[in-house]
Amino acid sequence: MLRIKNLHARVEGKEILKGINLTIRDGEIHALMGTNGAGKSTLSNVIVGHPKYEVTDGSITFNGQDLLSMTPEERSHAGIFLSFQSPVEIAGVSMTNFMRAAVNARREALKQEPLKSTEFLKLMRDTQKLVDIDKKLVSRSVNEGFSGGEKKRNEIFQMAMLQPTFCILDETDSGLDVDALRVVADGFNKLRTPQTSALVITHYQRLLDYIRPDFVHVLLDGKIVKTAGPELAKEIEDNGFDWIKE
Amino acid sequence: MSLEQSYIDLYAANRAKLLAGAPDSLNQYRDAAMEAFSTQGFPAKKVEDYRYIDVRAAFDGKQNYSMLLKATPLTAIKGNPISVNNTELLNRYYNKVADNHDPITALNTALTQECLCIYLTKNQQLEKPIELNDIFAAGVDQMEHKRILIILEEGASAVLLLHYMTRDKYHYLATQVIEVFVGDNATLQLYELEETHTSCTRFNNVYFHMGRYATVKHNNISLFNGTTRNTIKAYLKGEFGEVTLNGCVMADKNQTVDNNTLIRHEVPNCTSHELYKYVVDEQSVGAFAGKVYVAEGAQKSVSKEVNQNICASDEARMYTQPMLEIYADDVKCSHGSTVGKLDEMALFYLRQRGIPLAEARMLLMQAFVGQVIDEIPITSLCDRLHIMIEQRLKGELDQCVGCARCNK
Numbered sequence: 001m002l003r004i005k006n007l008h009a010r011v012e013g014k015e016i017l018k019g020i021n022l023t024i025r026d027g028e029i030h031a032l033m034g035t036n037g038a039g040k041s042t043l044s045n046v047i048v049g050h051p052k053y054e055v056t057d058g059s060i061t062f063n064g065q066d067l068l069s070m071t072p073e074e075r076s077h078a079g080i081f082l083s084f085q086s087p088v089e090i091a092g093v094s095m096t097n098f099m100r101a102a103v104n105a106r107r108e109a110l111k112q113e114p115l116k117s118t119e120f121l122k123l124m125r126d127t128q129k130l131v132d133i134d135k136k137l138v139s140r141s142v143n144e145g146f147s148g149g150e151k152k153r154n155e156i157f158q159m160a161m162l163q164p165t166f167c168i169l170d171e172t173d174s175g176l177d178v179d180a181l182r183v184v185a186d187g188f189n190k191l192r193t194p195q196t197s198a199l200v201i202t203h204y205q206r207l208l209d210y211i212r213p214d215f216v217h218v219l220l221d222g223k224i225v226k227t228a229g230p231e232l233a234k235e236i237e238d239n240g241f242d243w244i245k246e
Numbered sequence: 247m248s249l250e251q252s253y254i255d256l257y258a259a260n261r262a263k264l265l266a267g268a269p270d271s272l273n274q275y276r277d278a279a280m281e282a283f284s285t286q287g288f289p290a291k292k293v294e295d296y297r298y299i300d301v302r303a304a305f306d307g308k309q310n311y312s313m314l315l316k317a318t319p320l321t322a323i324k325g326n327p328i329s330v331n332n333t334e335l336l337n338r339y340y341n342k343v344a345d346n347h348d349p350i351t352a353l354n355t356a357l358t359q360e361c362l363c364i365y366l367t368k369n370q371q372l373e374k375p376i377e378l379n380d381i382f383a384a385g386v387d388q389m390e391h392k393r394i395l396i397i398l399e400e401g402a403s404a405v406l407l408l409h410y411m412t413r414d415k416y417h418y419l420a421t422q423v424i425e426v427f428v429g430d431n432a433t434l435q436l437y438e439l440e441e442t443h444t445s446c447t448r449f450n451n452v453y454f455h456m457g458r459y460a461t462v463k464h465n466n467i468s469l470f471n472g473t474t475r476n477t478i479k480a481y482l483k484g485e486f487g488e489v490t491l492n493g494c495v496m497a498d499k500n501q502t503v504d505n506n507t508l509i510r511h512e513v514p515n516c517t518s519h520e521l522y523k524y525v526v527d528e529q530s531v532g533a534f535a536g537k538v539y540v541a542e543g544a545q546k547s548v549s550k551e552v553n554q555n556i557c558a559s560d561e562a563r564m565y566t567q568p569m570l571e572i573y574a575d576d577v578k579c580s581h582g583s584t585v586g587k588l589d590e591m592a593l594f595y596l597r598q599r600g601i602p603l604a605e606a607r608m609l610l611m612q613a614f615v616g617q618v619i620d621e622i623p624i625t626s627l628c629d630r631l632h633i634m635i636e637q638r639l640k641g642e643l644d645q646c647v648g649c650a651r652c653n654k
Binding site for chain 2: 090
């Protein structure tokens with residue numbers, strides 16, 4: 001599904017990624033751990049095409065397509081979804097208008113007819129029940145005045161509306177209490193199909209208790225320095241990163 | 247020959263026709279107004295109130311435009327508050343709040359042919375809003391000098407929408423003076439909506455005279471235009487008056503919108519609000535100057551003025567000038583102004599969800615000016631304006647006819 005080769009990237013002139021190699025196949029969950037500033041969020045931003053990040057070397061292919069030549073919206077249409085670490089508040093844009101624009105843009109890209117108003121509203125209602133998000137949140141402006149937990153839950157709601165095949169969860173657990181974490185993780189698990197794959201970025205073991213990874217990678221100073229099974233997350237939780245550095 | 251002289255000559259050539267076609271109540275002010283105009287001339291850019299718009303350029307070359315219009319036939323309908331050249335009303339109110347020290351108003355007073363009067367008697371409540379469609383459709387290049395008088399007697403209330411439109415590709419130059427008298431305890435909502443085209447130049451001067459406990463909500467929406475200058479002056483003459491001056495502007499191409507407002511707290515205990523939002527895109531120019539004046543002794547005045555703007559392109563220009571002038575010591579007044587770009591983080595968030603860049607930009611612009619529309623208490627109008635703004639941004643309202651830039 002996703003193949004990253006020798007990826008170098010910089011932001012504001014500073015080199016952050018220094019040769020990433022990573023392959024994620026259909027249905028696999030990969031966890032990415034690492035110290036602050038190691039490049040975890042840079043990697044996710046590069047995958048979704050944030051204009052601030054500049055790729056200086058290497059390649060990313062997604063289902064055989066050259067991802068780096070695609071616009072952010074084209075990557076979204078191809079099935080890539082980023083659950084943002086800090087979802088943006090957009091005053092004055094209602095969740096309904098936002099989601100209608102997003103769903104129909106994707107349908108247009110896939111050469112499908114736009115949803116009729118009634119069909120769309122039904123999809124909103126059904127999805128809202130599926131991920132158990134408060135109806136009131138869905139009727140407000142995008143993330144405006146939402147609590148941290150509500151924002152993360154709203155990310156999962158959007159994921160459910162757009163049904164991506166590859167999800168990046170960028171520190172989805174940060175700022176969440178245990179109950180909220182479980183709700184968000186359950187939401188993700190409910191949406192998963194056997195083909196859905198994911199890159200889960202986290203500092204902690206506990207999210208991985210709910211979303212079981214097939215592989216755990218450790219990113220230090222712009223490179224993946226260690227890859228192992230789920231037991232690696234437990235080791236890091238107990239011993240930190242220093243033993244890997246040495 | 248100077249530009250001013252050509253307008254003085256224009257008046258001299260048409261004076262007899264103007265006098266013959268209008269009542270004395272209008273005619274009696276013409277000569278003095280022309281005198282006031284010729285003394286001042288068109289304001290140069292160094293004149294503080296006109297520093298953001300080139301008035302001379304707007305009036306130059308328009309002298310040969312057709313000017314005299316056929317009188318508007320209006321049939322009197324029982325209970326209809328609208329009439330034309332109503333002598334009784336003109337005698338009491340005409341040219342009483344309009345200020346001929348403004349050369350545009352002076353020119354209008356000298357050259358106007360008729361005055362539309364909207365009159366509500368004591369305690370008269372208009373059940374339904376009145377929409378007046380002012381359509382430029384002359385079939386030739388035309389100059390128009392329009393005059394409107396709005397009077398709400400004590401306790402009356404009304405909702406008025408003035409909708410300015412064009413129906414053909416000709417060039418238009420219009421001056422308009424609206425004099426508004428809102429009596430004690432009277433309530434007026436006045437909406438002005440411009441949807442003209444890029445060859446249309448409008449100078450619109452609005453004067454509000456407000457009594458005790460009078461309420462005015464003015465909303466000034468520039469959806470599509472050529473060059474527009476709105477001068478809005480509100481005089482709070484009675485205690486406990488409340489005025490709201492709101493507006494929003496969407497401009498692109500080579501459009502210019504200059505809004506110049508003045509709120510004068512002349513007595514104690516009055517409240518004023520002001521919210522103006524602009525989105526200027528492409529090569530357009532926006533200007534906002536808002537002065538709140540609190541006279542000596544006008545204690546307990548409360549005023550809040552906000553102007554927020556987005557420059558959506560590198561070439562668009564926005565000028566903003568909020569001003570407070572306060573001569574009383576027990577008041578609460580604030581003003582603030584911002585100019586920024588579209589939120590890059592929000593744009594990227596929308597694009598990550600698959601919304602193409604152009605549409606994402608549109609959603610953000612719509613949301614930005616939408617805040618002004620949301621303050622409109624009439625749901626049906628609010629909904630209609632939201633739809634119009636969406637169409638405007640999608641280019642479905644484009645009236646590029648006659649636009650030199652688009653017709654290349």
